[in-house]
Every structure is written in structure tokens, then in C-alpha cells.
Amino acid sequence: MKHAAPFEVKGWCPGALKPMQSGDGLIVRVRPRCGRLSPDELIALAEAAQRFGNGHIDLTRRANLQIRGVSEETLPRLHAVIGRLGLLDSTSQGEAVRNLMISPLAGIDPTEVLDIRDIARKLARMLASEPTLWALPSKFGFIVDGGGRLTLANERADVRLAAVGNGAKIAVAIGLDAQAGTDWLGSVVPAIAASVAVETAHAFLELKPTGAGQRMRDLSADGLASIRLAMASRIDPLALDPRKTVGSLARRVGLLELGSSRFAVGIGAPFGRVETDQLAKLAGEMAACRVKEVRLSPWRILYAEVGSALAGNALLDAARSVGFITDPGDPxxxxxxxxxxxxxxxxxxxxxxxxxxxxxxxxxxxxxxxxxxxxxxxxxxxxxxxxxxxxxxxxxxxxxxxxxxxxxxxxxxxxxxxxxxxxxxxxxxxxxxx
CATH class of the missing domain: 3.30.413.10 (Sulfite Reductase Hemoprotein, domain 1)
Structure with missing residues (x-):
């Protein structure tokens, strides 16, 4: 049986500066800096989606946020709001290549191997500021994973950085997305992890891959071996299997007891769709609960640290009342x-x-x-x-x-x-x- 429904493969993802036309207007993707927004920023984006779009917001698999139903006439005013929030890049090319995900509980989870937020910030700045990297395929992506209970171990990215080790002996493993799974090149000290990730991307570009869909996973064994050889002088042997540092929470949604008297909540959106009034009400409740940051994730779940289990349950009750998923057993x-x-x-x-x-x-x-x-x-x-x-x-x-x-x-x-x-x-x- 053959597929009968026609579809168009764009080969690229929308951005704020390069929106994509869809059946309900332009899709404008907002890429939060390292997957984080404040409740006030969420409220501002929700209001902008209502004023300049059709009120529909999507949480994406790349831990971004999309505003739908924007028109050519309202796009400049939406850009002004995004710019005031510090979320608008200087060029569409720099925006497109700033494609990275980080552990949603980075800096929150007491069991993480390493707080990788500084590495992620440095990598994001380098990607957006080096024009030579703008030749990367539009969906070429990076993951920066600090380990702990809620990791990105099962998510795919062309270049993966994963914290390994314990105590004073902590390193960052560098992996490539190969057809058979992650091909680990070795490890580096955390201070140079972002730079080595960028050098790995340059080594990929040296192979001069062709075609909009060309990704790391599409390289031949010889291509992967070429990158391994190019990076050999920069990377140490892998002392610890990154898979051994991966923990797990029994659930991703609801009240998350992290240990050391720390708590977070995971709040899901059905199919990633959020309406502006939902998001504004949730963000307002978060602000009232003194939430400082809201973390996006590739599972279309929003995470936030809360001061206590009592505060977390109150926030979950408020989220549930406006249509969010708070029950880990919800089908x-x-x-x-x-x-x-x-x-x-x-x-x-x-x-x-x-x-x-x-x-x-x-x-x-x-x-x-x-x-x-x-x-x-x-x-x-x-x-x-x-x-x-x-x-x-x-x-x-x-x-x-x-x-x-x-x-x-x-x-x-x-x-x-x-x-x-x-x-x-x-x-x-x-x-x-x-």
C-alpha cells in the first residue's frame, strides 16, 4: 500500500527571522536561550501570540516555542516584542544554526554529573557568531547533557556533549550521531567542551556534505573515521561509558522529588499545543509561586523548580485547571x-x-x-x-x-x-x- 496524501518536505525549520508559511499563516519559531524563559517572558510571548498571531502556540520537539497564524503585516510588530525580550538573533543564518538542547533540569538536579549551563551558553554564542558555521545543514543540532535523573540520552543530535565522571574527575564526552547510535569519539575537560564541539562541526563541513538533508547520521564509515582522525589530537580516550551516568525519574510529569530537599514540576501540553490564555494563566501562577525560570524540553513538557512540595502541588492544580497535563498516567x-x-x-x-x-x-x-x-x-x-x-x-x-x-x-x-x-x-x- 502506498501513501496517497501529498506533502511537501521543506528541509528546514522555521525561525523568527525566517518564518514558514502554513495553512493557518506564518509559523514563527522562538528559540529561548538554552531552553529557558522567565514567567514574565512567557506572558509577553503569550500576549504577542494573541495580538499578532491566531493565539495558538506550539512546544516543539527541539525545545523551542512556535507562534502560529502570523501575517506579513503583523510580523514586524511580533519581531519587536521578541527583540525586546533579547530572543531575536542578528541574522537568520545565525539563528538557524543555534540549534541546541540542554538538560531541562540543569543546575536544579542535585544528582547531575555537571551543571552544563555555562558550556551551553558558550556553544550558543559561538554558533551564532561564527559565519563559517552557518553552512551547517539547517537541522544540524547539538545536545549538551549534564546527566542526572532527567537526561537527554534518548534524544538524537548530530553532536552530543555528555558529562561523565564523578567528584573531581569530571569530563565531557563527545559523540556523533551515527546510523547505529552514538559514536563516542572520546572526552575533554569541561572548559574546552564548547570549542571542541564547534571544531567537530567544522570537521563535518570539511567533508563538504551535499544536499539539504545531509546530516551526521548520513555519513559513511569513512566519513565518520575522517572526523575521528581530525579530532584525535583534541580528544582524550573515553574513561567512562556515558550510558553509566544516565539516571532516570520514574516520571516526567507531575511533582518531581529531586532529593536534597529540592522539587520541580513537569507540566505537559497535549500534543504540544498551548493557547495564549492557558500559557498566560500558567505563567502568572508560576510568578506567584516565585518560579524564576521555566525550562522547555523535547517532550513538550515545561519544567520549573519550586520551593516545596506544597508549592509544587498548588502549581500543578492551577495547571490542571487550565487544561495542562499533570498526571503521569495520562494517555x-x-x-x-x-x-x-x-x-x-x-x-x-x-x-x-x-x-x-x-x-x-x-x-x-x-x-x-x-x-x-x-x-x-x-x-x-x-x-x-x-x-x-x-x-x-x-x-x-x-x-x-x-x-x-x-x-x-x-x-x-x-x-x-x-x-x-x-x-x-x-x-x-x-x-x-x-
Missing amino acids: LLRIEACPGAPACRSTRLDIRGDARRLAALLPRFGFEGTIHVSGCAKGCAKSAAADLVLVGLEDRYGIVRNGAAGDCPTSSASFAELAADPDTIFASAERRSR
Whole structure:
């Protein structure tokens, strides 16, 4: 069975200075500095989204924020607001290459190996200020991970920095995103980690990769070996496997007890969509709870440190009252869904409406796997595999099990047909995911 729904692969991500046209107007992506915003900045962005867009805001898989429905006429006024907040880059090229994610609990989690915020700030400045790096592919990305309970170990990036070690013997491992997983080159002292990451990107550019989609993972074994050779004099042997420094929280959403009398909250947005009034009310409650920073994450979850469990639960109650996800068992957390029609021109299906209806069925059938509902085979909401994928085929859904939206469906059905007999699809998908 072939994909029938047409879609356009742009090959780049929108920015503030280079917005992308969609079915509901321009998409303007705001890249917070190292994934952090204050509650007051969130309120200002929410108000701007209401005044200059259509009031819809998306939290992205790259820990950014997108304002939708902007017009050519309102874009300059939106730029003025973003600029006043210090979030507007001097060039679109520098903005596009400033593509990095950091541990959302950096500096908060007492079990982290290293507070990597200084490394991330230095790397962000270098990426935006060195024109030679602007030749990197538009989706070329970096991860800076300090370890601890809530890490980015399962997220992909072309160049990965991961803190390793303990006590006085702390280093930063340097890894490349290869087809088989992370190819660890070695480690460096924290003081030069940002510079070495930039040198690694230069080594990639020396290979003169061609094509807008060319990424580190697309290099041949010879290409990876060339980068390894170029960096050999700068990198020490890896003394500790970075995977051994990865901790985990039992959950990402709700009240997070971090130890040493420190607490944080994780607040999810269904499918990453936030409305302006929701965000403004949440940010106002955060300010009242004396939250200083709000951290974005690739899981479309907002994190904030709170002074006590009591304050955290009060903030979670307020978030729940305006439609955010605060229950770690909420089935919506296991479903990824793109905006769908009419916001996207690549589908005629009500993707998020169908995803919500699907979530309501999950508890009854005991399905515990991951689900991706995509309007087309491009799979914007989730590039990785899911246990069950529904992908738009005109007015029907193609069904893919243990795969991605771009894979060939094994069968298709309308949503009404799926809802009428969900046991068949859930039971089959569950057996395959085990």
C-alpha cells in the first residue's frame, strides 16, 4: 500500500527571522536561550501570540516555542516584542544554526554529573557568531547533557556533549550521531567542551556534505573515521561509558522529588499545543509561586523548580485547571499528533481531534504502547518509531505497527471504522510491541 496524501518536505525549520508559511499563516519559531524563559517572558510571548498571531502556540520537539497564524503585516510588530525580550538573533543564518538542547533540569538536579549551563551558553554564542558555521545543514543540532535523573540520552543530535565522571574527575564526552547510535569519539575537560564541539562541526563541513538533508547520521564509515582522525589530537580516550551516568525519574510529569530537599514540576501540553490564555494563566501562577525560570524540553513538557512540595502541588492544580497535563498516567502523554487540518495543507483530517478520541479509548483496552497520529508521511510530530502509527491517506488512515509515518502501511481504515472496532488494532499492536 502506498501513501496517497501529498506533502511537501521543506528541509528546514522555521525561525523568527525566517518564518514558514502554513495553512493557518506564518509559523514563527522562538528559540529561548538554552531552553529557558522567565514567567514574565512567557506572558509577553503569550500576549504577542494573541495580538499578532491566531493565539495558538506550539512546544516543539527541539525545545523551542512556535507562534502560529502570523501575517506579513503583523510580523514586524511580533519581531519587536521578541527583540525586546533579547530572543531575536542578528541574522537568520545565525539563528538557524543555534540549534541546541540542554538538560531541562540543569543546575536544579542535585544528582547531575555537571551543571552544563555555562558550556551551553558558550556553544550558543559561538554558533551564532561564527559565519563559517552557518553552512551547517539547517537541522544540524547539538545536545549538551549534564546527566542526572532527567537526561537527554534518548534524544538524537548530530553532536552530543555528555558529562561523565564523578567528584573531581569530571569530563565531557563527545559523540556523533551515527546510523547505529552514538559514536563516542572520546572526552575533554569541561572548559574546552564548547570549542571542541564547534571544531567537530567544522570537521563535518570539511567533508563538504551535499544536499539539504545531509546530516551526521548520513555519513559513511569513512566519513565518520575522517572526523575521528581530525579530532584525535583534541580528544582524550573515553574513561567512562556515558550510558553509566544516565539516571532516570520514574516520571516526567507531575511533582518531581529531586532529593536534597529540592522539587520541580513537569507540566505537559497535549500534543504540544498551548493557547495564549492557558500559557498566560500558567505563567502568572508560576510568578506567584516565585518560579524564576521555566525550562522547555523535547517532550513538550515545561519544567520549573519550586520551593516545596506544597508549592509544587498548588502549581500543578492551577495547571490542571487550565487544561495542562499533570498526571503521569495520562494517555495523552503516549500520543504524538501533528496540527492536522486546517492548520496544515498536507492533510484534510482532524488529526488532533482524532488523537484525543483515540486517547479516550486506551484505558478501556489496556494499550500501553506509544502512538503517532500523522496527517501525512512526513511525520512532523515524531520522526522516531512508535508502536502504532496512523498516517493520513486522503480521508483514511494508513496503519503502521512498530514503525514511523514514512513506512508503508499494512492496511487502512477511516477513523469511524477504527473507533467501531478498536480491539483489533490495539491488541495486534500491543502484541507486536512486547
